Amino acid sequence: MGGIAGVAALGTAGFVQDDVTNVGMVYATGGLGDNSFNDMAHQGVQNAADEYDVAFTNAEPGTPSEVANLQQRFAQSSSPDYDLLCCIGFVQQEPLRRNAERFPDQRFMVVDTTVDADNVASYTFREQEGSFQVGHMAGLLTQMEFSAGAGETNDDAVVGFVGGREVPLIEKFEAGYKAGVAHADEDIEVRTAYAGAWNDPAQGQEIALSMYNEGADVVYHAAGGTGSGVFQAAQEVGRFAIGVDADQSESLPEYADVILASMVKRVDRAVFRSIESVVDDEFDGATNVLGLERDGVAAVYGAELGDAIPESVTESLAASREAIVAGEIEVPTETSEL
Structure with missing residues (x-):
């Protein structure tokens, strides 16, 4: 209660x-x-x-x-x-x-x-703007041979998204993320699922494990406390994850070896x-x-893995951020707009 x-x-x-x-x-x-x-x-x-x-x-x-x-x-x-x-x-x-x-x-x-x-x-x-950024990063990395911390990519160009409850707010995260992935390469597969809860790590872990087992290199969550299960799954299989709202490589340091970045919402x-x-x-x-322009949202690289992300990726993210702020990239807020 x-x-x-x-x-x-x-x-x-x-x-x-x-x-x-x-x-x-x-x-x-x-x-x-x-x-x-x-x-x-x-x-x-x-x-x-x-x-x-x-x-x-x-x-x-x-x-x-x-x-x-x-x-x-x-x-x-x-x-x-x-x-x-x-x-x-x-x-x-x-x-x-x-x-x-x-x-x-x-x-x-x-x-x-x-x-x-x-x-x-x-x-x-504008959650979709920060989600675009981390989606862009995930899309670039899944196409590379990349290893850092406890994770590494495989040969499949697949990423995932785990939402808490399927509501319009979380759809903004999903839509922005998918648009960012497509900005890297439209042929990358994005697996999506909703846990139906904000504080169910076991469900988050089960969903993420399914995605990783089906080839996902990176899974981004917008699921509150459920998201810690995504990080557990990433460690279990040796892949990567992206946090949300806070810099979760700092707030959950036990998972810092698999958290590439967090979509921080101020x-x-x-x-x-x-x-x-x-x-x-x-x-x-x-x-x-x-939004991005007022630093209300931001893609913040992980405390442990940030330095390992290739310069070509960080430069691409800097360019897409500039394009979003300038209005050259219009980020969708609904998946129906993709």
Whole structure:
């Protein structure tokens, strides 16, 4: 079950102080400890607490049905009176639309969706752009004889994608990745599967093992905590993987010997910026879109394997990044556009 767990950024743990900027955090289902999306949001509020007089309280919904109640509990609180509620994940959208209207004096921010209200700052990302970059890399490497760390490529030009749940947001990751692979070579095969869960490493491992056994050299995941199973599978068979949201070669260092790169999504910056706007009394209920150009997403090479990636590949990725930013490459957001 989900619930509210008090975390004081200042003073004694478990006590939120009224003389600081108080922030409520409602995370995406899947919870903290995913070493990915939720943990990046948590890093953002921690960074704000380090920089400013900020105290925060975490709430982790166990199911989507708990989100509305958690939002309401924060908004109704008077001890403390929360200066900002951060709503993490697309599942927050519908409850937040209702709660933003019900509590017009409460400031909210939301990640991965938009709510058109003066008291809601929305932050979305061009995940397809960063996914294009890692797809481009995977497509180039699968055509090469390449070995590094615990992995090596085989003779098949095959790569894979593992999604968490099959929703429009994750389709942006898939579409961008496939477009990037095709940019390297349209004849490369891309295997795709969805785990149906955000926190099921065993399922992620089973899906990825099937892909590797069918010739995949590299598997990219956009599956939250499920993705650690992809890394386990990569180590088991001696192939490669690509992380998501955080630099997972750093957040999951035990898998750094198979993680070529991560498609980092700066959720931490979105959370930090929204809190900073409240601290500076500059909060604006607007939509902020972060892509490659604003460093909202990026292909970050793995801490252990990055130096082994051939210069021809890194130069090609630098060129495709420049072309995307310049508008010369238009990256699709839906697989139907491929």
